[in-house]
Amino acid sequence: MLIANPKATRQAYPEALRQIMSVEKANESRQWLSQWSRLNASATPLYALPDLAAELGVAQVLVKDESQRSVLGSFKALGAPIALVRLILRTFPEQHFSARDLLEGKHADALADFTVISATDGNHGRALAAAAQSMGCRCNIVLHANVSVEREEAIAAYGATIVRITGNYDESVEEAAALAAANDWTVVSDTSYEGYEVIPRDVMQGYGTISAEVIEALQADAPVTHVFLQGGVGGLAAGIASYLWEQYGAQRPVFVMVEPAQADCLYQSAVQGRAAKATGSVDSVMAGLACGETSPLAWRFLENSVDFFMTIEDDEAVAAMRRLAAGSTRDIPLVAGESGVAGLAGLMHVVGGKGLAADLGINADSRVLVVNTEGATAPGVYAGLLGESDVSVLRRQEAWLGALHTDKDFLAMR
Template sequence: MFFANPKATRQPYPEALRTIMSVEKANESRQWLAQWSRLNASATPLYELPDLAAELGVAQILLKDESQRSVLGSFKALGAPIALVRLILRTFPEQRFLPRDLLEGKHADALAGFTVISATDGNHGRALAAAAQSIGCQCHIVLHANVSIEREEAIAAYGATIVRITGNYDESVEAAAALAAAHDWIVVSDTSYEGYEVIPRDVMQGYGTISAEVLEALQADAPVTHVFLQGGVGGLAAGIASYLWEQYGERRPVFVVVEPKQADCLYQSAVEGRAAKATGSVDSVMAGLACGETSPLAWRFLEPCVDFFMTIEDDEAVTAMRRLAAGSARDIPLVAGESGVAGLAGLMHVIAAQGVAADLGIDTDSRVLVVNTEGATAPGVYAELLGESAVVVQQRQEAWTTAVGEN
């Protein structure tokens, strides 16, 4: 399904939005994140995929690979630690903590009784648990019924206390809020709701790092014309799009948001003209995007700048995973998880659909940016979907890199 957003505008980044999220704050967050030992020191790669671009009939496809952001395996490593650091700075202003000292665990004794909690589909919870462990505070993570044991174990490995519920993601969000109220803990969520926006804002602000690195990598090159972004509750899309919008103003790229068909809350929000709920079962192989309710805060940014909303089937995501894993003579083989490929799967869908590419202004001159938001964060699921393990794909990547280096 496709929906052309009638409220998308071509104007400079509004001051009302800049007071909430800005390039300035995103860059400050990036400086703080650079001091966390669990993030890789260098920017994540921005790969060009010329063979895939030729297959799809566009000038260029650029893929920002967040699977290589850290040992945590996803872009979520940019959001949770920043939100937790900013939360602690606001909660204990008299202590005059420094972000670097917090992330190095220098105030672990003082924060041993401080407790945070969050619901998650996997990656946000893992990043929050890792940040809490580094800082030295307590962390509880609420998991819904569809979160795999593999993902649970990956979160628990960072010392978090796991709480299991029988419902879906949205019910896990409610459970986390109830536990926080009962125990005087603080929710560190990547989705907003009425009366709860400051922490989700900080999470989204961290994602601006992705946009900053893309712009630095492009330097004098012409800007991209289209950006395909994953949906979920909207935080990633808002964090990336707001940064690019502020930088380029009315010359911003065309933004396209992609969601699973059964978890179409952003699509429905565009149709209804307000933050809305999904109409499907929400259960999707794209676990990180299996969200039923739009973040109202994220929607404030997405409604005026996302040009098109679309949905894809689960099997389209698997097809995109296989294409990236296979690589080609000129395209490096890549490990991309089920949610990580949604943007690319959306682009492939658009090209295959009769006449849709033209509606989106995609042609042989288009330069398209997609973000691989995760690697094989659930290695067993990855291997089951592709019929080969992430280790095999990584070996193929190494062989490709060696061969290219020799030529």
Template sequence: MRNFCVWAIDLAILLTGMRNIIFPTAGQRNPRLPDPTHPTDRPRGPDPELFVMLIANPRASRTAYPNALRRVMNIASADESGAWLAHWPLVGHARTPLRALPDLAARLGVASVSVKDESCRSPLGSFKALGAPIALVRLVKRLRRTQALDPQGLVTGRYAAELADLTVISATDGNHGRALAAAARAIGCGCVIVLHANVDAERERAISAYGARIVRIAGNYDESVVCAAQLAQANGWYVVSDTSYDGYEAIPRDVMQGYGVIAAEAAAQAAEDDGRPFTHVFLQGGVGGLAAGVASYLWERDGVQRPRFVVVEPRQADCLYQSALAGRATKATGSVDSVMAGLACGEASPLAWDFLEMCIDYFMLIDDEDAVQAMRGLAAGSARDVPVVAGESGAAGVAGLDVLMRDPALARQVGLDANARVLAINTEGATAPSVYRHCVGETADAVLARQRDWLSRVAVAA
């Protein structure tokens, strides 16, 4: 398949002038969406086998942030990334909301639950707006270092004519590719995105809307990563990926560094609210980029007083969980077909793992039904909790918290008690609207309308 991939794309370029290229999916299909009418998809009570879903990381350190890691990712570079991105019209200067959910906290028995809502970051609808664009800016600056290109000028298209001969490529589950396509259009370079069989048509259209040229393969995400690397080598393109591999670390580092903006904002917002820091941070898994970018920032900032970090993954896409068991970056053991499409990754990023193995305190697995239940709960809101549009992957952190709180022994192990102040990140909104509607039972627009009403009532009451 891999050799065929390179041959087929070269032929397609010749015949189609690089329009969208669709490869047969060979019988592949999207994962089954949880069905609330199906017995196995209904909300569950305490799970007698829950203990197998959580492991403590014996290598987690509570020392000061190591210099060896600081040389790779640090607060200064993350803050610089945020300053550069503030000039990109699709992101801008505004911080995303840190939404307090006191009713959820009371139900779970913790002091507070705060959700950093990245669905509001930009029209792209996800946290990926912070990763791929900044990596592309840094790549262009390295490639054209003799020209001293201004980052603000890059993201506003000042150098588009000079960069028209540059093409970037990446594999994606959806959000990263969309962000890269949007950034490439803004900067003025070409963009090719490789999609695997389980990326749905809605996400493909969202990427194509930003001018990216699409390559479809019949394999999974990890095979699409290989295909993207081969296409780049064959055509003189540049891979902009959040997944590292041998000889490819600078760009994934830049992607992860951009995610530090989330941590910087959340910490500042918490300090402004009541001055008390978070005790626990729940982070989505995937290949590990988000978790590494956020955790490294907070570790450097807080040192030995850093919060406890919990990484949450789909049960069938457990590459970080398995890496924790093996003591090295490794592959998932499951089918890697979760409804949490953004987390359906089969292999950990080695560079991200260098950070995660030293600071993540717990790794845990959840089922698709857990994520869907969290999506519904966040959408519903309550008298004191604003309704939130959280996509399938976006709700994973809250889902992980809810799963742990169903079992008092697990909650005690992780230190989740009446004094716990929890941060979760809603990494995406309804990036696939029909999937969201199926899972939640209503449209994202309906939830957003209730959100506006809730915020208006709160503003009037204040």
């Protein structure tokens, strides 16, 4: 399903939104993140896939590869540590902590009894656990029934205490809030709810790093015309779109929101004109996007900036995973997790649908950006879906790079 958003506008970034999230704050977050040892020092690659672009009939397909952000394997490494740093600075102003010292663990003794908690589908919890371990505070993570044991073990490896429930993601959010209230812990969530917006704002602000790096990589090249973004609760999309909206104003790209048909909370928000709940089972192979309720805070940024909302099926995500993994003569093979490919799957759906590309203004001159938000964060799941391990794909990627491709259309970070 695909709908145009009647509330989408072409105007300068509103001052009311800038007071909440801004390029200035995003750049500050980026500078702080550069001091965390668990993030790679360089920006993640921005790859052009010219053969895929030719297949889809567009001028360029650009993939921002967040699988290479850190050992944590996903874009979530940009959100949780920033939120935790800002939380600690607000909670202990008398200590005069610095972001650098916190990320380097220099105040671990002072934070030994400070406890945070969050619900997660996997990646946010892993990033929060790693950040808490780096800073020396305690971390509890609530997992719902559909989170794999593989993802649970990856989170526990960073010292987090795991709490399992039998419900879905939204019920795990409720459980985390209840446990926090009962034990005087602090929730560090990437979704907002009534009375809880400051920390989700900080999480989203960290995601602005992705947009900043894209702009820097393009340099003098023309800006992208379309950006296909994953759904979930809306935090990633809000962080990326708000930055690009502020940067380009009325000339911003066309934003297209993509989410699983079973977890269509953002699509339903567009239909109803307010932050809404999903109508499906909220059970998708795209585990990181299997969210039933839109973040109200994220929706404030999305309701006027996203031009189109659409849903895709699970098999479309798997097909996109396979296409990225396969690569081609001119396209580097990429490891992209099941949630990481949603934007590309949405683009492939639109191009393959009768008249849909024209409806979105996609043509031979379009330059389309998608974000691979995760690698094989659950290697067993990845191998099961593709019939090939992420290690095998990475070997082919290494061989491709070793062939010294010099095609002018190949775009690496510069």
